[in-house]
Structures are given as C-alpha cells and as structure tokens.
Amino acid sequence: DQQVKQNSPSLSVQEGRISILNCDYTNSMFDYFLWYKKYPAEGPTFLISISSIKDKNEDGRFTVFLNKSAKHLSLHIVPSQPGDSAVYFCAASGGQWGGGADGLTFGKGTHLIIQP
Amino acid sequence: DSGVTQTPKHLITATGQRVTLRCSPRSGDLSVYWYQQSLDQGLQFLIQYYNGEERAKGNILERFSAQQFPDLHSELNLSSLELGDSALYFCASSETGGTKNIQYFGAGTRLSVL
Numbered sequence: 001d002q003q004v005k006q007n008s009p010s011l012s013v014q015e016g017r018i019s020i021l022n023c024d025y026t027n028s029m030f031d032y033f034l035w036y037k038k039y040p041a042e043g044p045t046f047l048i049s050i051s052s053i054k055d056k057n058e059d060g061r062f063t064v065f066l067n068k069s070a071k072h073l074s075l076h077i078v079p080s081q082p083g084d085s086a087v088y089f090c091a092a093s094g095g096q097w098g099g100g101a102d103g104l105t106f107g108k109g110t111h112l113i114i115q116p
Numbered sequence: 117d118s119g120v121t122q123t124p125k126h127l128i129t130a131t132g133q134r135v136t137l138r139c140s141p142r143s144g145d146l147s148v149y150w151y152q153q154s155l156d157q158g159l160q161f162l163i164q165y166y167n168g169e170e171r172a173k174g175n176i177l178e179r180f181s182a183q184q185f186p187d188l189h190s191e192l193n194l195s196s197l198e199l200g201d202s203a204l205y206f207c208a209s210s211e212t213g214g215t216k217n218i219q220y221f222g223a224g225t226r227l228s229v230l
Contacts, residue, residue: 032216043118043206043221044159051216089159093216102210102217103149103161103174 003027004092006107014115019077021110023090026071030094034104035064035075038087047088048075077112085114119143120222122207128228134195137225141188141209147171148190149210149219150182154203165190166212194227202229 005024013019021035031052036044050057050064050073057064063076077084087109093102119142129135141148150162152175161174165184176182179197184190194201204224210217 034218036221041223043120043122043208043223045118046218046220049218091159102219103164103172104151104159104219105161106151106159108158 001026002107003030004090004105004107006088006090006110008110009108010111010113012113012115013080015082016079019075019080019084019112019114021075021077021088021090021112023073023075023107024071025073025092027092027094027105028071030092030105032093032102033064033066033073034091034093035062036089036091037084038089038109044089052094080112080114082114082116085112087111118220118222120207120209120220122205122222122225124225125223126226126228128230129197130230131197131199133197133229134193135197135227137192137194137205137207137227139190139192139207139209139222141190141207142220145209145211145220146188147210147212147217148184148188149208150176150190150192151206151208151221152203153206153224154200159206162192197229199229202227 034049035047038044090107091104121140147166162176164171182192206224208219208221
C-alpha cells in the first residue's frame with residue numbers, strides 16, 4: 001500500500017504565479033517530511049524539509065505546510081519560475097524501518113510545468 | 117553537484133548475470149542508502165548502512181546485497197538478474213544514521229537487463 005501519495009501526476013502553472021504541490025500520508029509514525037526536486041538524468045535534489053513539531057517552514061520562494069491532523073502537506077513556490085519545471089517528490093521518514101533508521105518513503109512525484 | 121558519486125552511469129547486461137554498483141558518499145557522511153526507481157513503483161528504499169554496519173532493510177530482494185567498506189564507500193550487488201530489475205538505482209548519503217537527516221542523492225546508475 002502507498003504510504004505517501006501525490007495524487008496529481010502533473011501540474012501546469014503560469015510563470016510568476018503560485019505553484020502548490022500536495023502530498024498525503026497514512027503512516028502515523030512519520031515525523032519528518034522532505035521535498036525533493038528532480039530533473040531528467042539527475043538524482044533528486046533536496047529542497048526543503050519540515051519536522052512534525054512544526055506546521056510551516058519557509059526557505060526563500062519555497063514554503064512547506066504540514067497539517068498533522070489531516071496527514072497532509074503542501075509545497076508552495078512563489079513566484080514560479082521556468083527553472084522550477086521538474087518532477088517534485090514528497091518523502092517521509094519516522095523510523096518505519098526500525099533501528100532508528102531513516103530510509104525515506106517517497107510519493108510517486110508530480111511533474112510541475114511552468115508556462116511562460 | 118551533491119557530492120555523492122555513483123558509478124557506472126549506465127549498465128547493460130543479460131538475464132541471470134550479476135552486477136555491482138558503486139557509491140562514494142559526501143565527505144564526512146557516515147550513512148549510505150540505496151534506492152530503486154522503476155517506472156511503476158517510484159523510488160523505493162532498499163537498504164541503509166551506517167559506518168560500515170547494516171542499519172535497516174527496506175524492500176530489498178534476497179538476490180540483492182550491499183556492503184559499506186572502511187573508507188565508507190558502498191557497493192550494491194545484484195545477482196541472478198531478471199528483466200524486472202531494469203531500473204534506476206540511486207545512492208544517497210547523510211551525516212548520521214538517525215532520523216531527521218537530509219539525504220543527498222547521487223545521479224544514479226541506469227541498469228538495463230536484456
């Protein structure tokens with residue numbers, strides 16, 4: 001079963017507007033969430049993270065919001081730029097593999113396309 | 117550049133064969149993770165090593181094994197390869213092995229099993 005879900009395979013946004021990418025999770029053990037960005041032929045690049053003790057974390061144009069009661073997080077990109085066109089992955093960790101390990105559980109990604 | 121190096125970039129082999137993928141973590145990172153990205157499954161955690169010791173296993177097949185050497189580089193061994201093993205294999209590293217760590221990914225090795 002998918003413990004981290006990104007229900008929108010793709011999203012198209014006009015340059016300069018806000019991009020909102022969503023992610024839902026089911027495992028209550030998750031206590032740390034990350035967003036990664038991936039270009040073709042490259043590995044995932046870390047963008048921003050949030051601990052479950054917070055409900056918001058901001059870094060420049062990127063803000064992540066966490067709603068623990070709804071088991072939902074979102075990534076806001078403002079303003080959206082052409083270079084933001086990529087696949088965005090939501091990931092979660094929380095010791096689900098035991099031993100204090102933090103192998104990440106990923107969603108399947110959302111392909112963000114920024115239109116000029 | 118994440119600082120994580122994976123070799124080779126591409127690997128083409130036949131069913132039944134064995135291959136070894138190599139990963140050098142970022143300088144100073146003690147933990148190495150292996151992930152598999154296939155078309156239908158997305159990125160899946162395979163195994164984690166911390167300072168030479170296995171820390172956790174995820175969705176890793178028994179035909180696959182890994183190790184981390186004293187210089188902290190890691191190798192993922194895939195044997196008795198099947199067509200379904202064709203995928204991108206990513207290595208990631210982090211400073212420590214505990215939770216709430218940022219993992220930095222290499223560019224991946226694309227494995228094609230023919």
